[in-house]
Amino acid sequence: GVTSSQPYEEFLQCLEFHDSNITSIVYTRANSSFSSLLESSIRNPRFDTSATPKPLLIFTPRQISHIESAIRCSRAHRIQIRVRSGGHDYEGLSYSTISPSLTFLVLDLRNLRAIQVDVPSKTAWAQAGATLGELYYAIAAESRTLAFPAGICPTVGLGGQISGGGWGTLLRKYGLAADNVLDATVIDAKGRILNRASMGEDLFWAIRGGGGNTFGIVIAWKIKLVPVPATVTACTVTRTLEQNATEIVHRWQYVVDKLPNDVFFMVVLNTNATTIQASFNSLYLGGIEGLIPMMDAKFPDLGLRRENCVEMSWAKSILYFAGFPLNSPLESLLDRTISATGSAKFKGKSDYVKEPIPISGFEGIWEKLKEVGVQTGGLILASYGGKMSEIPESSIPFPHRAGNIYQVEEVAFWVEDGVEAADGYLNWLRGLYEYMTPYVSKNPREAYANYRDLDIGRNGGGGEGDYRRARSWGSSYYKNNFDRLVRVKTAVDPANFFRNEQSIPPLSSWR
Ligand code: FDA
Structure with missing residues (x-):
């Protein structure tokens, strides 16, 4: 970084010219906290190696005027800005780049994370640097019967999540996070601070799903909270090949988008030590008494039993789906240090399924899964239909609506270091994706913007x-x-x- 010290010194002088106190929120590579600050929200360790291109500096604004200064000085000194909220970008683009020669800074919104919940109007203002977990916790502190239909992983940031759509267990009932945004505060490239009225409907449309780091920096979202029952039911049923997993997953495809909107289903397909397994995770917006007879009637093949299910509040169901032990305190939603993938590096790809995959198609998937180690690769299927089919494709930039039975994420995880190991897993994942071609959407082959994939x-x-x-x-x-x-x-x-x-x-x- 020594050779490129000049642009950042001029940039720093520019910042100080506008605000003499500003240097306390700027971390250069010489600062002893630089690396820990950079790494603290790198959520894919694949982009945390000595070879990963690093920013010249990290900028942690505490107020909007700091961002205005950063934009002004970045323009003047040609330093590219990468905005980071939660740092979950699949390809690490909020804190890195594929270009080793790029001069850029990370504008990290971690200090802009205030949340104000207003129960009477069922709305909240949440700053973009807040995590989903912090939002869910703030809502739960005010009401057990209000929620927000966003993602499952508590450490995901509101900045990136809503900029790309944002799906979670409420998508069949209420759509995406981006479908439930009422207003926003944005700073544009000219440094203007805009709200919905002053930005106009075109820009307000684009920021709800059109991708981050493109139209401006979102400072805060005004969101619509949605009603949920005080008690919801979360269930997990795991079936191996020997327990008819193939037939049950195949059958699942014929039921899942037609179930009442109060049911959400996610299926994880991967390997355990001896065989292939399918884990059916469901959330029902109601008590167990209502769920069991309905599933017996509509999806008897699964054989759902009471002992597969637990009743809880909606906020607790997020912890359940995120894999926390039962009875974890609600405060776990606030823990920013927990990493969903542990120290594993990962790559994800996405698809949409419009026609059920035949049994033979699943048998080929099993062959692919057998090529990788235990739980190092898999597919995650998430049910669509319901509200998702009612929202027009042009309502917001996210277009994957009616006609989709479910969304697929193909994913690989690995802990080994080095390019060779990574290439092995990446090639495996690309092979799986290739294999899926005949079974998924075509012309275009649709993909989810928030599962960013530079291969496409x-x-x-x-x-x-x-x-x-x-x-x-x-x-x-x-x-x-x-x-x-x-x-x-x-x-x-x-x-x-x-x-x-x-x-x-x-x-x-x-x-
Ligand atoms: P990050 O800070 O990396 O930002 C992502 C992109 O948005 C970058 O391009 C960044 O520059 C830009 N950006 C960030 N803040 C911005 C702002 N304030 N204004 C403008 N641009 C901004 N998705 C989902 O829908 N449901 C889910 O359940 C999950 N679960 C999940 C788990 C795990 C472990 C990971 C790694 C990812 C997910 N995701 C997900 C995907 C997630 O929605 C996606 O990665 C989001 O873009 C992450 O938002 P962050 O703010 O955390 O990322």
Whole structure:
């Protein structure tokens, strides 16, 4: 970093010129806390090696004026900004880049995490640096019968999550996190602070799912809270091949999108020490008495029993789904140090299934799973239908709505270090993805923007975009909404100030 000290010294002088106290929130590589601060929300250790490109500095604003100064000085000194909220970006783009020569800073929103819940109006304002867990905890502190339909992992940040959609156990009842946003505070590339009225409906549409680090920096979201019963029921049933897993998963596909909206189902397919297993995790918005007869009637093949299920509050069900032990205190939602993948590095890819996969298709998946070690690779299926099918594809940028039975995430985890080990797992995952081709959506092969996958295409390493190239991966994430996203980007950030390897390019970048 010594050779590139000049741009950051000028950048620092610029910051100090605007605010003489600002250096206390700037961490240069010389600062003893730099590495721990950088690593504290690197959620994929794959991008925490000595070879990973690092920022010149980390900037931790405490107030909006700090962000205004950072934008002004970054523009003047050509230092790219990577905004980080929770740091869960699958490809590490909120704190790194594929380009070793890029000069960039991380603008980390960890200190902007205030949450104000207003029970009478069933709304909340939450700053983008808050985690989902902090939001759920704040809601639960006010009411056992209000919730927010966002993701399962408590450490995911509200900044990235809502910028890409945000699904969780309430998606069949209430849609995505981004479907339930009422207003937002955003700073654009010119440093203007905007709300819904002043940003206009085009930009307000784009920030609800059109991808992070593209249209501006979201400071806070105003969200709609949704009603849930005081008691919900969470269940887990695991079946191995010997216990008919193949037939049950196959059957699951014919039922799951047609169940009442009060039921959500997730199935994890992976290996245990001896065989393939399918774990059926479900959440029912109601008590166990209502659930069992309904499942007996609609999905008897699963054989759900009372002892597979536990009644709890909705907030506790997040801990259940996130894999915390039963009876973990609700305060676990606030723990930012817990890593969902432990020290494992990972890569994920995503798909959408519109026609049930035949039995033979699952048998081929089992063969793929047998090629990797115990729980190092798998598929996570999440049920769609319900509210997801009622929301028009153009309502927000996230387009994967009616016609999808379920969403698939293909994933690989590994703890070994080094490029060779990584390549082995990456190749395995790419092989699985290739294998899935005939069974999933086509033209385009749809993908979930929040499961960022640079294999499907990207801009240049510094984020230089090209409309025609971006259209290919952009259609996978956004289908016909891609062109509107390009129009909004062209209007609000024609110079492409906010960018990364998969940000929407402005049209002026057509070459
Ligand atoms: P991070 O800070 O890395 O940001 C992601 C992207 O958004 C980056 O491009 C970043 O620059 C940009 N960004 C961040 N803050 C911004 C802001 N304030 N304004 C503008 N741009 C901003 N998804 C899901 O829908 N449901 C789930 O249950 C889960 N579970 C899950 C578990 C685990 C372990 C991981 C690693 C990921 C998930 N995800 C998920 C995916 C998750 O939604 C996705 O990675 C989000 O983008 C993460 O948001 P963060 O703020 O944590 O990431």
